[in-house]
Amino acid sequence: MLSFLWDAGPFTATDAMAVGYTRSTTIDLIDELIDRGLVRELPNARTAGEYRKGRPARRFQLDAGFRAVIGVDAGRAHVTATVADLVGGVLASHHATLRPADDRAESRLAAVQRAVDDVLAEAGIAMDQVVALCIGVPAPVDVDGVSPAGRDGFWARMNPGLRDAFPAVPAVEVMNDASLAAVAEGAVGAGRGHANYVALLAGERMGAGVVIDGRVLRGAHGGTGEMAGFDYVEAVGGAWGLGYRLAEHAKADVRHGKVSAQSPLSRLRTDEITGRTVLELARDGDPDASRIVERIGGMLATIAAVINSFFDPSRIIVSGAISEGAQQLIEVATRQLPERVDLPAPVIVGSSLGADVVSTGAIFQAIQAAREVVLRLPAPARGDARALRPGGDEASGR
Template identity: 55%
Template sequence: MSTLASSPARPASQDAVLAFAWDSSEFTATDALQSTGLTRSTTIEATDALVARGLLRELPNARLAGDYRKGRPARRFALRDDAAVVIGVDAGHEHVSVAVADLRGKQIADADARLVMDRDDAAARAAVVSDTIDRALAAAGLSRSDVLAVCAGVPAPVDRTGRSPRHPTRFWERMNPDLVDVLSWAPVVRIENDASLAAVAEGSVGAAVGCRDYIALLAGSRLGAGVVVDGHLLRGSHGGVGEMVAFDHVDGVHGAEGLGSRASDLARELVRSGKATAGLRGVALEALDARTVLGMAAQGDADARRIVDRVGLTLARIVSVLGSMFDPERVVVSGAIADGVDEVVAAARRSLPTDLDLPAPELVASTLGGEVVVIGAVAAAVASARERVLDVWGAAD
């Protein structure tokens, strides 16, 4: 969502030329008019207005650049991708990651912070988010005044106004401490569910590029789903599309616990039972995290492989239910867990039911790793910046 009101009146030609420039490297007025369908005079007028607003820069002409042969050299232009910056934030359960990027989404600087799980309140979390943003800006040699748009992802449903509904334990309110207000110093503010931003990332640069119907399944410590249908990211009345509480009632899943948590819990349970073989017994309980268990499975440890098969069966059931609800072409397992989840995905593929009414979706692992949410947040911030920049900077006279 954006903090801005509706757009002021301005020539639509400025929006058209700016959209063309954002998707181009350098261009001439002829290039722009051929793409936009505007007249030459209208194109030149809009281009000059955008230069005056600081959104486009005029490049040296072909003669000065050494490319001129004969005739009058055409004026050349390019987006000023350094005219402002955008910020992407992954405000997770246990961490905050911030990336500062230019208007094309190229990262300039970043900063991170760790949180103690379930030991922070809303105010403290908001302060950590703000401090991490300021540190990232300082690393880039910038300040808040250089920012055009901020997008933050949180592990909670988020409605169209950027706020989260009340949760029985106030978990959602703590995960999203009214960040739309905390970040209101930025001209454009967008708050989204973290799995939704994972879906944005997968569709922009990840495993769902070119796909119009897919789900990004954040599957680390908790499950969350970003759902894209017919090319549109779904939200719902309260932002609850993709919330996984329904899996409390699904046999073999029983809750929204993530794949990583399930793998580590099963490994610790096996060790405590005394039934583990030498491989798992040789690892301290506190060190039996998901990465360790999945790594051991990849190396052929028998106990770890059985755990992977059990987690894969759970994933297959999750994918089957999501497939029947949303009919996606693809489900992408995303998040930090995806770095070592290939064995689980393979086990899930083997366990997918063959008697579903709809074809089972393709199941793949993400290649974006633990940065998927912040990558999606930057992409979403760029999209919001494109949409609202002329509202922020005003239309040229």
């Protein structure tokens, strides 16, 4: 019954009978969910101005604003924490910049905890109203929320026991950030309605969230979608992202005199040359920038061909901040890809979710976790009417 009404919007007992219970059982279940603080009764059709004749039916709706979920994007250089209601309505979001050089485990753990505290304070929500929390990290994560150390311990530093850092929250999950990008794309992005796709996070470094037959793949150690294998692909040369490659190739061309004096690239300082800059100049017709875009677009075609050979997706979604200007790269890759694959070539598309894709995926993953645990939580005390709302005045209680 809860699964039905979570997605139903306003409904009547007659609507809810589609689950398969008798009317009396259906009404009993709805009343129990009301007592548990999960459903609220709405004004009937007459009060709402929709009643014409006959006895107005009782109307109900999931009480999405009584409990909360939190999604965290814990990147190497930033932490973004977002708190939302049970259907994904964002109540507050908090962003903090980190120093990449200080990636000690204790520093990251404290930064993530601080971001959660700050976003709850901004929303005016108590920790005991949080049902589920999901954290995305730039590391493989297994089903137990643990990351392998990696060659230099980097992965373990990115995930320093985060699953155990919030003991007061009933459901805490840690996932690879690219996998959460795939969750977001499937929920509200370019993967919606598709069972086989790969979300490619490709700004500074590459990572892939892989969805096959409608399921996000993890692997034994959470390493499905790790791009370290591209270290051994000569035409790609590593797991660097598209934005990084654009910038580095532009800097190298300038340094080696391959950029004309008339190109704006030749007049920029090294620290001013970014992937976005190269894309913008290419879009404006600069031939040197366009040549670099053609080169990196060819690399994207190779990357897509390798992904296609392993996972056979119907589409590859370029996700993350780079997606906002990646159409030129996608056009190049789409043109070159068919000659590099044996299987039918996947469609390459850009994401519409931008830099918030990991945070969005974390929210939807937390909602899924909330659906699985919320019936095991104690019913709220009668008269406890704390409602979640943006900018609410409920004290955080921490």
